[in-house]
Amino acid sequence: MTLAIIGGTGLTRIEALNITGQQELETPFGPPSAPYVFGELNGQSLIFLARHGNPHRIPPHKINYRANIWGLKQLGAAEIIGVAAVGGISPSMGPAKIAIPAQLIDYSYGREHTFFADDLEHVTHIDFTEPYTPSLRRRIVQAAAAAGIEVYDGGVYGCTQGPRLETVAEIKRMANDGCDLVGMTGMPEAALARELELPYANISVVANWAAGIVDGEITMAEIEKNLLAGMSNAIALLQATVLSATAG
Numbered sequence: 001m002t003l004a005i006i007g008g009t010g011l012t013r014i015e016a017l018n019i020t021g022q023q024e025l026e027t028p029f030g031p032p033s034a035p036y037v038f039g040e041l042n043g044q045s046l047i048f049l050a051r052h053g054n055p056h057r058i059p060p061h062k063i064n065y066r067a068n069i070w071g072l073k074q075l076g077a078a079e080i081i082g083v084a085a086v087g088g089i090s091p092s093m094g095p096a097k098i099a100i101p102a103q104l105i106d107y108s109y110g111r112e113h114t115f116f117a118d119d120l121e122h123v124t125h126i127d128f129t130e131p132y133t134p135s136l137r138r139r140i141v142q143a144a145a146a147a148g149i150e151v152y153d154g155g156v157y158g159c160t161q162g163p164r165l166e167t168v169a170e171i172k173r174m175a176n177d178g179c180d181l182v183g184m185t186g187m188p189e190a191a192l193a194r195e196l197e198l199p200y201a202n203i204s205v206v207a208n209w210a211a212g213i214v215d216g217e218i219t220m221a222e223i224e225k226n227l228l229a230g231m232s233n234a235i236a237l238l239q240a241t242v243l244s245a246t247a248g
Protein backbone atom coordinates (compact mmCIF):
# COMPACT_ATOMS: atom_id res chain seq x y z
CA MET A 1 0.00 0.00 0.00
CA THR A 2 2.21 2.85 -1.21
CA LEU A 3 1.30 6.27 0.07
CA ALA A 4 2.04 9.31 -2.06
CA ILE A 5 2.44 12.80 -0.71
CA ILE A 6 2.06 15.88 -2.89
CA GLY A 7 3.76 18.81 -1.21
CA GLY A 8 2.84 22.39 -2.03
CA THR A 9 3.98 25.83 -0.93
CA GLY A 10 6.34 25.43 2.02
CA LEU A 11 6.77 21.71 1.41
CA THR A 12 9.02 21.26 -1.61
CA ARG A 13 10.86 18.44 0.13
CA ILE A 14 10.55 16.49 3.37
CA GLU A 15 13.73 16.71 5.42
CA ALA A 16 12.90 13.56 7.41
CA LEU A 17 12.42 11.48 4.24
CA ASN A 18 15.16 8.89 3.81
CA ILE A 19 15.49 9.15 0.01
CA THR A 20 16.06 5.87 -1.83
CA GLY A 21 15.69 7.07 -5.43
CA GLN A 22 13.96 9.36 -7.83
CA GLN A 23 12.40 9.10 -11.27
CA GLU A 24 11.52 11.48 -14.07
CA LEU A 25 8.47 10.43 -16.04
CA GLU A 26 6.81 11.34 -19.32
CA THR A 27 3.05 10.86 -19.38
CA PRO A 28 0.46 11.06 -22.17
CA PHE A 29 -0.35 14.49 -20.68
CA GLY A 30 3.18 15.85 -20.67
CA PRO A 31 5.70 16.16 -17.86
CA PRO A 32 4.77 16.13 -14.16
CA SER A 33 5.85 19.02 -11.94
CA ALA A 34 9.10 17.37 -10.79
CA PRO A 35 10.84 14.02 -10.56
CA TYR A 36 9.00 11.61 -8.25
CA VAL A 37 11.05 11.02 -5.10
CA PHE A 38 11.03 7.59 -3.46
CA GLY A 39 11.89 7.26 0.17
CA GLU A 40 11.10 5.98 3.61
CA LEU A 41 9.42 7.96 6.33
CA ASN A 42 9.45 6.22 9.70
CA GLY A 43 10.29 2.97 7.91
CA GLN A 44 7.33 3.23 5.54
CA SER A 45 8.06 3.60 1.83
CA LEU A 46 6.34 6.42 0.02
CA ILE A 47 6.48 8.60 -3.06
CA PHE A 48 6.85 12.37 -2.80
CA LEU A 49 6.06 14.94 -5.50
CA ALA A 50 6.66 18.70 -5.33
CA ARG A 51 3.46 20.19 -6.79
CA HIS A 52 5.09 23.45 -7.89
CA GLY A 53 8.38 21.80 -8.90
CA ASN A 54 11.66 21.79 -7.00
CA PRO A 55 12.66 24.57 -6.78
CA HIS A 56 9.14 26.03 -6.54
CA ARG A 57 8.58 27.61 -9.97
CA ILE A 58 5.18 26.50 -11.36
CA PRO A 59 2.20 28.73 -10.49
CA PRO A 60 -1.07 27.03 -9.48
CA HIS A 61 -2.87 27.56 -12.81
CA LYS A 62 0.07 26.11 -14.78
CA ILE A 63 0.49 22.91 -12.80
CA ASN A 64 0.09 19.79 -14.93
CA TYR A 65 -2.35 18.13 -12.52
CA ARG A 66 -3.18 15.33 -14.95
CA ALA A 67 0.46 14.36 -15.44
CA ASN A 68 1.12 14.52 -11.68
CA ILE A 69 -1.74 12.17 -10.77
CA TRP A 70 -1.27 9.87 -13.75
CA GLY A 71 2.41 9.45 -12.89
CA LEU A 72 1.62 8.55 -9.29
CA LYS A 73 -0.81 5.86 -10.48
CA GLN A 74 1.81 4.52 -12.91
CA LEU A 75 4.38 4.30 -10.14
CA GLY A 76 2.08 2.24 -7.93
CA ALA A 77 0.75 4.84 -5.51
CA ALA A 78 -2.31 3.43 -3.75
CA GLU A 79 -3.42 6.62 -2.00
CA ILE A 80 -2.52 10.30 -2.00
CA ILE A 81 -2.30 12.97 0.66
CA GLY A 82 -2.11 16.48 -0.80
CA VAL A 83 -0.60 19.10 1.49
CA ALA A 84 -1.67 22.68 0.79
CA ALA A 85 -1.03 26.18 2.09
CA VAL A 86 -4.31 28.08 2.45
CA GLY A 87 -5.83 31.34 3.59
CA GLY A 88 -8.12 31.11 6.62
CA ILE A 89 -11.68 32.40 6.22
CA SER A 90 -13.52 31.00 9.28
CA PRO A 91 -12.62 32.35 12.73
CA SER A 92 -11.26 28.93 13.78
CA MET A 93 -8.87 28.81 10.79
CA GLY A 94 -6.15 31.15 12.05
CA PRO A 95 -2.55 31.30 10.87
CA ALA A 96 -0.48 28.11 11.36
CA LYS A 97 -3.60 26.03 12.12
CA ILE A 98 -4.11 22.72 10.33
CA ALA A 99 -7.39 21.50 8.88
CA ILE A 100 -8.42 18.24 7.23
CA PRO A 101 -11.19 19.57 4.98
CA ALA A 102 -14.23 17.44 4.27
CA GLN A 103 -15.68 19.36 1.32
CA LEU A 104 -14.62 21.69 -1.46
CA ILE A 105 -15.97 24.24 -3.91
CA ASP A 106 -14.18 24.73 -7.22
CA TYR A 107 -13.87 28.34 -8.45
CA SER A 108 -10.96 27.58 -10.79
CA TYR A 109 -11.40 27.68 -14.56
CA GLY A 110 -9.65 26.73 -17.77
CA ARG A 111 -7.60 23.94 -16.22
CA GLU A 112 -7.25 20.48 -17.76
CA HIS A 113 -9.52 18.87 -15.21
CA THR A 114 -10.43 15.39 -16.46
CA PHE A 115 -8.85 12.25 -17.92
CA PHE A 116 -12.07 11.57 -19.80
CA ALA A 117 -12.01 14.62 -22.08
CA ASP A 118 -11.29 12.78 -25.32
CA ASP A 119 -13.31 9.61 -24.81
CA LEU A 120 -16.42 10.47 -26.81
CA GLU A 121 -17.75 6.90 -26.62
CA HIS A 122 -17.84 6.60 -22.85
CA VAL A 123 -19.13 9.67 -21.08
CA THR A 124 -17.96 9.25 -17.49
CA HIS A 125 -19.39 11.01 -14.46
CA ILE A 126 -17.52 10.13 -11.30
CA ASP A 127 -19.28 10.36 -7.96
CA PHE A 128 -17.81 13.28 -6.02
CA THR A 129 -20.30 13.53 -3.15
CA GLU A 130 -17.39 13.18 -0.72
CA PRO A 131 -14.45 14.77 -2.58
CA TYR A 132 -11.97 13.62 0.07
CA THR A 133 -11.90 9.88 0.75
CA PRO A 134 -13.61 9.50 4.15
CA SER A 135 -11.48 6.55 5.35
CA LEU A 136 -8.20 8.33 4.55
CA ARG A 137 -9.44 11.55 6.17
CA ARG A 138 -10.38 9.58 9.26
CA ARG A 139 -6.95 7.95 9.44
CA ILE A 140 -5.27 11.36 9.37
CA VAL A 141 -7.60 12.80 12.02
CA GLN A 142 -7.10 9.76 14.27
CA ALA A 143 -3.32 9.87 13.80
CA ALA A 144 -3.38 13.54 14.80
CA ALA A 145 -5.35 12.76 17.96
CA ALA A 146 -3.02 9.90 18.88
CA ALA A 147 0.05 12.12 18.36
CA GLY A 148 -1.43 15.09 20.19
CA ILE A 149 -1.37 17.30 17.08
CA GLU A 150 -4.20 19.82 16.96
CA VAL A 151 -6.20 19.67 13.72
CA TYR A 152 -9.61 20.89 12.68
CA ASP A 153 -11.64 17.92 11.48
CA GLY A 154 -13.68 19.23 8.54
CA GLY A 155 -14.26 22.47 6.72
CA VAL A 156 -14.78 23.52 3.13
CA TYR A 157 -11.82 24.28 0.87
CA GLY A 158 -12.54 26.82 -1.87
CA CYS A 159 -10.20 26.58 -4.86
CA THR A 160 -9.57 29.87 -6.68
CA GLN A 161 -7.69 30.30 -9.94
CA GLY A 162 -4.75 32.42 -8.76
CA PRO A 163 -2.02 33.25 -9.00
CA ARG A 164 -3.23 36.51 -7.47
CA LEU A 165 -4.76 36.47 -4.01
CA GLU A 166 -8.46 37.28 -3.62
CA THR A 167 -10.31 40.57 -3.11
CA VAL A 168 -12.25 41.27 0.08
CA ALA A 169 -15.51 40.90 -1.86
CA GLU A 170 -14.45 37.54 -3.27
CA ILE A 171 -13.65 36.25 0.21
CA LYS A 172 -17.01 37.55 1.50
CA ARG A 173 -18.73 35.67 -1.29
CA MET A 174 -16.75 32.52 -0.50
CA ALA A 175 -17.64 32.83 3.20
CA ASN A 176 -21.31 33.15 2.19
CA ASP A 177 -20.90 30.05 0.05
CA GLY A 178 -19.68 28.15 3.11
CA CYS A 179 -15.92 28.15 2.45
CA ASP A 180 -13.67 27.95 5.52
CA LEU A 181 -10.36 27.88 3.64
CA VAL A 182 -9.07 29.27 0.37
CA GLY A 183 -6.32 27.83 -1.78
CA MET A 184 -5.45 27.56 -5.47
CA THR A 185 -4.48 23.92 -6.06
CA GLY A 186 -7.15 21.72 -4.47
CA MET A 187 -8.82 21.27 -7.86
CA PRO A 188 -8.62 19.50 -10.19
CA GLU A 189 -6.13 17.48 -8.10
CA ALA A 190 -8.81 15.84 -5.93
CA ALA A 191 -11.13 15.03 -8.84
CA LEU A 192 -8.36 13.56 -10.99
CA ALA A 193 -7.35 11.25 -8.14
CA ARG A 194 -10.97 10.11 -7.90
CA GLU A 195 -11.11 9.51 -11.67
CA LEU A 196 -8.17 7.11 -11.32
CA GLU A 197 -9.76 5.57 -8.20
CA LEU A 198 -6.97 6.73 -5.93
CA PRO A 199 -8.08 7.57 -2.38
CA TYR A 200 -7.19 11.22 -1.75
CA ALA A 201 -7.25 13.52 1.29
CA ASN A 202 -5.94 17.01 1.97
CA ILE A 203 -3.96 18.51 4.82
CA SER A 204 -4.42 22.29 4.75
CA VAL A 205 -1.97 24.51 6.59
CA VAL A 206 -3.17 28.08 7.16
CA ALA A 207 -0.58 30.56 5.89
CA ASN A 208 -2.55 33.80 6.44
CA TRP A 209 -5.96 35.24 7.15
CA ALA A 210 -7.78 35.49 3.80
CA ALA A 211 -8.26 38.97 2.31
CA GLY A 212 -10.32 41.29 4.50
CA ILE A 213 -10.71 38.89 7.43
CA VAL A 214 -8.29 41.13 9.32
CA ASP A 215 -7.13 44.64 8.39
CA GLY A 216 -4.16 45.14 6.10
CA GLU A 217 -2.53 43.54 3.11
CA ILE A 218 -1.31 39.96 2.93
CA THR A 219 2.48 39.78 2.78
CA MET A 220 4.77 36.96 1.66
CA ALA A 221 6.82 37.51 4.84
CA GLU A 222 3.76 36.72 6.97
CA ILE A 223 2.94 33.67 4.84
CA GLU A 224 6.48 32.32 5.10
CA LYS A 225 6.58 32.83 8.88
CA ASN A 226 3.26 31.02 9.46
CA LEU A 227 4.15 28.21 7.09
CA LEU A 228 7.40 27.59 8.91
CA ALA A 229 5.43 26.85 12.08
CA GLY A 230 2.48 25.13 10.39
CA MET A 231 4.48 22.88 8.06
CA SER A 232 6.56 21.39 10.85
CA ASN A 233 3.28 20.27 12.46
CA ALA A 234 2.06 19.01 9.09
CA ILE A 235 5.22 16.92 8.71
CA ALA A 236 4.75 15.53 12.23
CA LEU A 237 1.18 14.69 11.19
CA LEU A 238 2.38 12.93 8.04
CA GLN A 239 4.82 10.91 10.17
CA ALA A 240 2.04 10.01 12.61
CA THR A 241 -0.24 9.01 9.71
CA VAL A 242 2.46 6.81 8.18
CA LEU A 243 3.06 5.17 11.58
CA SER A 244 -0.65 4.52 12.02
CA ALA A 245 -0.69 2.75 8.63
CA THR A 246 2.22 0.55 9.79
CA ALA A 247 0.46 -0.21 13.07
CA GLY A 248 -2.87 -0.92 11.37
Ligand SMILES: CSC[C@H]1O[C@H](OP(=O)(O)O)[C@H](O)[C@@H]1O
Nearest residue numbers: 008009051060084085183184185
Ligand atom coordinates in the same frame (compact mmCIF):
# COMPACT_ATOMS: atom_id res chain seq x y z
C1 LIG B 1 0.59 33.00 -1.40
S1 LIG B 1 0.93 31.34 -1.40
C2 LIG B 1 -0.22 30.79 -2.61
C3 LIG B 1 0.12 29.45 -3.15
O1 LIG B 1 0.22 28.54 -2.04
C4 LIG B 1 -0.72 27.50 -2.18
O2 LIG B 1 -0.08 26.46 -2.87
P1 LIG B 1 -0.30 24.92 -2.47
O3 LIG B 1 -1.78 24.70 -2.46
O4 LIG B 1 0.39 24.13 -3.53
O5 LIG B 1 0.33 24.74 -1.11
C5 LIG B 1 -1.83 28.15 -2.99
O6 LIG B 1 -2.67 27.20 -3.57
C6 LIG B 1 -1.06 28.95 -3.98
O7 LIG B 1 -0.59 28.17 -5.04
Ligand code: HPA
Nearest residue numbers: 085086087182183184207
Ligand atom coordinates in the same frame (compact mmCIF):
# COMPACT_ATOMS: atom_id res chain seq x y z
O1 HPA C 1 -5.12 33.74 0.94
C1 HPA C 1 -4.92 32.81 0.13
N1 HPA C 1 -5.68 32.65 -0.98
C2 HPA C 1 -5.47 31.66 -1.88
N2 HPA C 1 -4.50 30.76 -1.74
C3 HPA C 1 -3.71 30.86 -0.67
N3 HPA C 1 -2.68 30.09 -0.30
C4 HPA C 1 -2.20 30.59 0.83
N4 HPA C 1 -2.89 31.69 1.21
C5 HPA C 1 -3.87 31.86 0.29
